[in-house]
Amino acid sequence: MKHVVMPPSIAITLHGLLSTVWRFSASNPIFAAQTGPSATGRLPSVPSVITGGMVALRQKQNDGKFFQTTKRGEIQELKEELHANDKQKQKDAVKKVIANMTVGKDVSALFADVVNCIQTDNVELKKLVYLYVMNYAKAQPELAILAINTFRKDATDPNPLIRSLAVRTMGCIRLDQVTEYLLEPLRRCCQDHDPYVRKTSAICIPKVYDINPELVDDQGFIEILKDLLGDGNPMVVANAVAGLAEISQTCGRDLLELDKGNIPKLLAALNECNEWGQVFILDALATYEPSGANDAESITERVTARLSHANPAVVLTAIKVILKCMEHTENPEVLRMLAKKLNPPLVTLLSSEPEVQYVALRNIRLIVQKRPGILASDVKMFFCKYNDPIYVKLEKVDIMCMLVSDRNFDQVLLELKEYASGVDVEFVRKSVRSIGRVAVKLERACERAMNVLLELIETKVNYVVQESCVVVKDIFRKYPSRYEQVLSALCESMEALDEPEAKASMIWILGEYAGRIDNADELLESFLDTFHDEPLMVQMQLLTAIVKLFLQKPSSTQDMVSKVLQCATEESTNHDLRDRGYIYWRLLATNPEATKRVVLGDKPSIRDDSQYIDKNLLERLSSELSLMSSVYHKYADEFVTRLTLTGAGEDKAAAEDDLDEEDRQASRRAAQEELERGPGVRNGADVGGGLDLLDLGGVGDDSPSRASASAQKVQVLPATQAGQHGQQGFAVSAAFVRQRGTANLLMTFSNQSSGPLSGFAIQVNKNSFGFAPKEALVCPDILPGSSADVCVPMAAGQLPSNTPPASPLLLQVAIKTSLDIFYFHVQFDLSTVLLEDAALSRDEFTPIWQRVGEGGQKVTMINLDRPLDAETLKGRLQAENICYVAQRQLDDGSVLLYTSAQTVNNCSVLSEVTVSGASRQVKVAIRTEAAVLIPLYEAMLSKKLAG
Structure with a gap:
């Protein structure tokens, strides 16, 4: 089944999406001013909220003029207006500053002037100033301290809205210096008589915990949160629960108790x-x-x-x-009643908008697998509507196949047949394959399914015939020697087969039923003529099918089997194909009768479990319904990364930040000179030196290759993780980087078993760029307690790469040792697949840029670790193989850098980088004809340039 790409509009769960909207509205100055508590601490009534919303809407419409900020010299004008005596003019100036900030302009130079307006009784102005301080406090930490006294004073203001606003703002300023001043006001507000203040304080505690966990523990704020669980106000209780849950997730222990x-x-x-x-x-x-x-x-x-x-x-x-x-619950009557109550809400969710439907369907798949009886009688609710988006249709078809039974398979097959007659190729393929799933799942439905497939094959539609061929192969495996009437129809449609999986399926059928197909030898020989041009999947099936044919018709296929064995063993470079060829050759040469029993023997029956989730994962996801993991159907650890910096790591990062580009170039030259003076290491074997070439990773190369910092290896296989047969004691640290024009897989093998390790070999799974080892893995024997470094050069385009790249990029690797076979994956970024010196000329750049157009463009803002001029930024990009094409200067002094990068599979990524003076931000506009590369390119730039 093809992977389904979830639309961006539903890239987070309902919980996360709508709670973000809720929190934003609660923090919006105008909204909060209308919906905050009264002076008595009571929340406003419904009519007052509606009236306040209408007032806020009118204010927002009138405030639109502040976003027209295109005048030159505006910063100086704003400074003067911020110091005006007229309070209305001062408030309008702050609104202009906020408008500039909202559209991405850098107004950090006005920090002191805006903070000067914080001493005011005007609630709206105070909210605006607080919003500005939250945004720029990290960029101006020294000046942010100037506002602390006002925060502390406002935390004791008679107005509960001001008290809660002060505490919330101090919690959102992520500075250790501010945190120390926040503790006492926060403790006092947690015991405030107004529930609005208490609920704001409750949600502020996890924010402080994220900045300084030890301080929160020492000051007893965890116990304060637990006490708030018994508060009389329900919103305070809810926020206390949310705060404890967030802290529990961060620290890894249950604090709710x-x-x-x-x-x-x-x-x-x-x-x-x-x-x-x-x-x-x-x-x-x-x-x-x-x-x-x-x-x-x-x-x-x-x-x-x-x-x-x-x-x-x-x-x-x-x-x-x-x-x-x-x-x-063990009472069957109670379980039946609860299942009956769960049915209507699940069905109701299917009438929502498509994005909500998708999230609901992904969760329903978990529920159906865990408790299929809940929706067993409602399969019709999952029939697709003509206007459903494709991602919703695909999910509905999967659930239909999970709910199909002896009572409803007729209507399900009829529905799938209707879908298979559509025009959406992806959906038609899914429908045809689902017909096969129904047949494999239910024996009673197989006869009807085969009739449907025959009707579809007779349509002669290319992709329908190919999917039908794949499906029929699975049905033959499940029910051998049945439904052979479809063989003639498939043989007549062989010319339509051009996809590897369909070809491989047809070849399997020809080999399996060679005795019943008169011209099987002629059909297989037509594939043999192009043996070396076929994909590996087809070659493997063709080898096996011709051996089967030979065992059934030895007299007439002697030459054919000899030719295929020669192609597989002597003329092929693929290890798996050669091994299979040698096995068949030796079997046929030593004991043909035994070969017949092995190759033509009964095969184990198959069952359809392609859409079913592992039991352990299902249990975990069932407890995480409505969360992100229940939509992805993955453990949260697989897509959520939590970074923890040790003190040493922070010191190292700070030291690297102090280096400018010239310092880095100088250190690279010095390291290269040391490398040339001293001995090195070749492919893991020490040739007499103390300098480890793997740790240098291409330093000193005049071309913009990966710096040594990029070759930092991380542990990808702990010694506690078992191999294929349960063995432990082998650990791997690895990095996949580009060095001196070659992608290299750098690995450190550690032997923590009781015996020596030897017999190393490597294999790489199919990947988006077709990476495979250029040479065999060479590693000396590793004694217990020892380790060895190896470097395996990788070449792109060596393996089938039929899956689009996804973020993060992963290289799945298997290492064979004398102990066991171990599997792991290595994460890398797009810079590893970018070619050196692959700059486009201006004449090549312009047509691609115009062809993609603004419709295919992605614009993003990237924060820099320090302000950079155009030349320095150009050097940084060049170090990542992002080549300079042209530049031009705007009237306001900003510089536009036009760059290009080319991947190993010849995809070009173009960008326009806007550098604005002393700003710590750059604006990047990305265009490429391979849209899947845009998020990878954006993530790479953010990682390499951000502080």
């Missing part, structure tokens, strides 16, 4: 707080292990009402809690 004592408090708050407070509480309840059936049933009784909520996030989270409680 839910038990029978605090569960009733959470359930009581559940009915009174808003929708996002309900999500936080339900997420917490999903982590609670009920003590028995009665405890589980009491929780489900209180949570069931959430299933009819209008917010899909609340519904999915409530379903997650109920599924957890069902595991602790």
Whole structure:
């Protein structure tokens, strides 16, 4: 099945997406001014919120004029207006500054002038100044301290909105210096008489924990959060739960400590707080292990009402809690009742907008696999509508195949046949393959499925015939010697086969049924004529099929089997193909009868488990419904990266920041001179020196190759991880980098087993750029407790690369040792696949730039570690094989750099980089005809240039 690319509009879950919107609206100055608490601490009524929203809308429409900021010399004008005595003029000036900041202009030079306006009684002006301070405090840490006294003063203001705003702003300023001043106001606000202030303080504690965990622990704020779980205000309870959950995720231990004592408090708050407070509480309840059936049933009784909520996030989270409680319920009548209650909300989610449908469908697939009875009778709800987006249709078809049964297979097959007659090629292929899945899954449905496939083959549509061929092969494997009436139809359609998988499937069928197909030898011989031009998959199947044919018709196929064995062993460079050829050759040469039993023997039956998730992963994802992992169907660790810098790492990063480009070039030249004076290492074998070539990774090369810092290896295989047969004791650290014009896989092997390791070999899985080893792995024997460094040069385009690159880029590697076979993957960025000195000329650059146009352009802002001029930035980009093409200067002094980069598979990536004086930001516009490269290119630039 082809991979489905999830649309950007649903790249985060309902929970994350809508909670982001919620938090943004709560922090919006105009919105918050209208919806904050009253002086008595009560939240406003519904009519006041609506009225406030209308006022805010009118204000936003009137404030649009502040975004027209194109005048020259505006910074000086804004300075004068910020110091004006007229308060209205001063407020308008701050709005202009915020407008400039919003559209990406650098107004950090006005920091002191804006902070000077913080001493005011005007709530709207104060909000705007706080917003500015939050954005630029990290760039101006010394000046940010000037606002601390105002923050502390505002934390004791009679107005609860001002108190909460001060605490929230101090928490959003991610500076250790500010954190120290925040502790006392935060502690006081956690015990404030106004619930709005307490709820803001509760969510501020995890922000402080993220900056300084030890300080939060020492000052007892964790205990304060736990005390807030018993607060009388439901929103305070919800924020306390959210804060404890976030800190628990960061520190890796459960701080909620839910038990029978605090569960009733959470359930009581559940009915009174808003929708996002309900999500936080339900997420917490999903982590609670009920003590028995009665405890589980009491929780489900209180949570069931959430299933009819209008917010899909609340519904999915409530379903997650109920599924957890069902595991602790043994009464079949109760389970049946709960399953009946879960059915309507799941079906209702399918009437939402497509993005919500997609998230719901990905979660429903988990629910269907875990408890198929919940939706067993509702397969019609997953029939595709004509206007469904393709990503929704593909998910619905998968769920239909999971729910198909002896009672409904007729209507499912009829529906799939209708889909297979459509015009969307991807969807048609999926539908045809799903017909085969139904046939493999249900024996009773196989006859009907084969009739449908025959009708589809007779349409002679190229891609339909090819998918049908693949499907029929699987059906023959499941039900051998049946439904042979389809063979003639497939043989007549052989000319339409041009895809490797379809060819391989047809060849398998010809070999398996060679005794029943009269001209099987002629058909196989037509493939043999182009043996070396076929993909490996086809070559392997052709070798096996001709051997099968020879065993059934030895007299007439002697020459054919000799030719294919010669092609596979003497003329092929692929290890797997050669090994299989030698095995067949030796079997045929020594014992033909034994060969017949081995090659023509019964095959094990197959079953359709392509869409089913591993049991352990399913259990984990079932407890994470409505989260990102339940949409990706992956462990969160596989796509969430948490960076922890040690003190040494910070010192090293700071030292590297102090180096400018000239210092780096000088260190490279010095390292190269030392390398030329001293002995080195060749492919892991020490030839008598103390200098490790692998650690230098191409330093000193005059061409812009990877610097030594890029060759920093990370552990990719811990010694505790078992190999293919459960063996442990072998550890690998690796890096995949480009050095002196070649992509090299650098590895350090560590032997932590009880015996020596030898017999090393390497194999690389198919990857997006077709990387494969240029030469065999050479590594000396490694004694227990020792390690060895190796360098394996890699060449692109050596393996099939039929999958588009995805972020992050991964190279999947298998290492064979005398101990076991070990598997791991190495992460790398796009710079590894960029060619040196591959700059486009201006005449080559312009047509591509214009052909892609603004429609295919991606614009991003990248923060620099320090302000850079155009020449220095040009050198940095050149060091990453991003070549300079041209430049021009704008009237405001900004410089536009036009660059090009070319990958090993000849895809060009063009960019326009805007450098603005002393700014710590550059604007990058990226255009390429290979759109999948844009996020990879953007991530590489952010990593290489950002501080």
